[in-house]
Amino acid sequence: MSLFLIILGATILYLLAGKFYAPLIGKVLHEKSDRKTPAVEINDGRDYVPTKTPIVFAHHFASIAGAGPIIGPVIALIYGWGPTLLWIILGGIFLGAVHDYVATHVALREGGKSITITCRRYVGKSAFVLLLLLLISAMTLVCACFLGASAKALTSQVSLSDMGLDATQTFFSTVNGQALIGGIASTSVIVITLCSPLLGFLYIKKQWPTLVCSFIAIAICAISIWIGFLYPVRFSGFEFMLLQKSISVSGPQVWMLLISAYVLFSAGLPVWIFLQSRDFINVHLLYLGLIMMFVSVVSATVKGGGHFGVGDGIPFNNIAEGKSILGYVWPIMFITIACGAVSGFHSLCAGGTTCKQLNSERAARQVGYYGMLLESFFSVCVVCCILIGLSYAGYRMYCHPVDGGKGNWILTFAVAVGQTIHTGFSGLPVWCGVVGAMLLLEGFLVTTLDTAIRLVRYLFEEAWSSLFAKYDVYAEKEQLENDLQSNTHPSVDGFMGRRIEEDVAQPIVTKGMHRFLLKLLQHYWINSGFAVALMLWMGFNGGFVKLWGIFGATNQLLAAIALLLCSVWLFKNDRTIKYTIIPALFMLVTSMSALCISLFKAGGYIDTNNKPLMWAATIILILAVGIVAMVAKSIFVHDAKGSD
DSSP states (O other): OOOOHHHHHHHHHHHHIIIIIIHHHHHHHTTOOOOOOOHHHHHOOOOOBBBBBHHHHHHHHHHHHHHHHHHHHHGGGGGOOOHHHHHHHHHHHHHHIHHHHHHHHHHHHHTTTTTTHHHHTTTOOHHHHHHHHHHHHHHHHHHHHHHHHHHHHHOOOTTGGGGGGGTOOSSOOOTTTOOOTHHHHHHHHHHHHHHHHHIIIIISSSOOHHHHHHHHHHHHHHHHHHHHHSSSOOOOEEEETTTTTTEEHHHHHHHHHHHHHHHHHHHHHHTTTTTHHHHHHHHHHHHHHHHHHHHHHHHHHHHTTTTTTTTTOOOOOOOOHHHHHOIIIIIIIIIOOOOTTTTTHHHHHHHHTTOOOOOOOSSIIIIIIIHHHHHHHHHHHHHHHHHOOHHHHHHHHHSSSSSSOOOOOHHHHHHHHHHHHHHHSTOOOOOHHHHHHHHHHHHHHHHHHHHHHHHHHHHHHHHHHTTTTTTTHHHHHHHHHHHHHHHSSSTTSSSSOOOOOOSSSOOOOHHHHHHHHHHTTTTTTHHHHHHHHHHHHHHHHHHHHHHHHHHHHHHHHHHHHHHHHHHHHHHHTOOOHHHHHHHHHHHHHHHHHHHHHHHHHHTTTTTTTTTHHHHHHHHHHHHHEEEHHHHHHHHHHHHOOOOO
């Protein structure tokens, strides 16, 4: 089968899904384009900021993508391109896009609150506490993983031979025959970040047209890359003495510290200053990269170049070998390919930052459903680039070394894109595609990390509000939010915004140091600090590397739980749940099976006495079982219905 027909077929399926399936879900949700959103009604200038849909789409797409649509398909291709593409396309349409759209809509209808608050309102406080513990644990892992991946990408080096260059080249700064590709990306990241507040000021405060701002964003991207070639940033490691003990800090760890300082600063500022505006600038790199990949794949296919369809290419079905390397195709492949098909992290983005910026309910469909379709299509393009750009032997060498060595998915992706662009655009050097791929990857990583830390901050704030709800400090805050949320009738033009009733009728009055500490916990810098501290602790102690094996299963488990909670919301508002409950049950069984296999299989966590992973997987399973049991009880025992 021609690769052109595959990518054309995928494009048609995504367009049909957007045309017919998304409106069907919209009818189930009773979507009303004229109903006011939390961003419009609250509009506090910090977190709730009504924003034009294309700008929110840019923020959301850049945040949800991360490394997921790249790393998952790259690793999973060992099972063959047939199973990989089938799960990406069907999963993206019927699971991922539905998950993102419904989670965004429910967050809008519940006052711009995360899925934890939805859980608390419709399932109960006990389920809320369990879910909060699960989310904080999972999100800390996400942050640590992306922090490590960002540092690795920003310090990455590619051999000149892999880019078709020799030692006489003058394009790149080199170290021992390795081009400092990460240094170019580092400079680009710095320039884009510094320019973000200016662009945010233009489109938020001055209301400049989105198209004009897009041209400015493209110019900033181009300038940042040009400066990157001239002055690539590279940090060497260093040592220092602390309490008579020598401490070494490597180059990647320097970047981990710098990125942590940035996200700590960014997470407490109004969303438009860095988070939203930086995503808007950076997403143009992502859009251009996606277009280049798509055009290159089509052009290379028409020319008949590359490795697809020839004897040395990656096979259609390679399940047997995939099983020997990664495990059974089900459930392992389904949790390895996360963001390209379905991802629980997306529901946190939807209920964290995205829902607080949307200026209409219709925008939830445009941002949620279509954003996931675009990400899924991106994964299809990643797969196609690898099929064209690498032989099976080359793919195994970079990603799954035959000698059992450690694979490098960053290099696998970058070299494959470089070779594909070189094939599709005759005469265009391989290094152009390699640099573009690295910029694309780093753009995804940093924007996702930026959003993730803010989301963890929100989770901490919700945790304190629940734990200390009996004290007057948090009762005052709760009353203020409910007053804001009850200005309009929910069935006419406002969101639901139900008050969360507590058992305590009269709040406990606080004073002195007790009151000061409670007030301190309400401050966003403190909660951002908790999030960054946990991320750094895991990152510097290698926690994200050790826990990466359960990352995919945990992420998909979050998606299953989010879909379950959305099903509860639909059920209690007298809507059909079949479009959410079926994907929820499938992902629940898949992710929990993957966790159980990782625990009990030969060479698994118990067999190898890997206590950190053993306890992590066990705790996650226990929390998930508890939440699922409470969700089932809320559906089959309590039938309290909400309003439209």
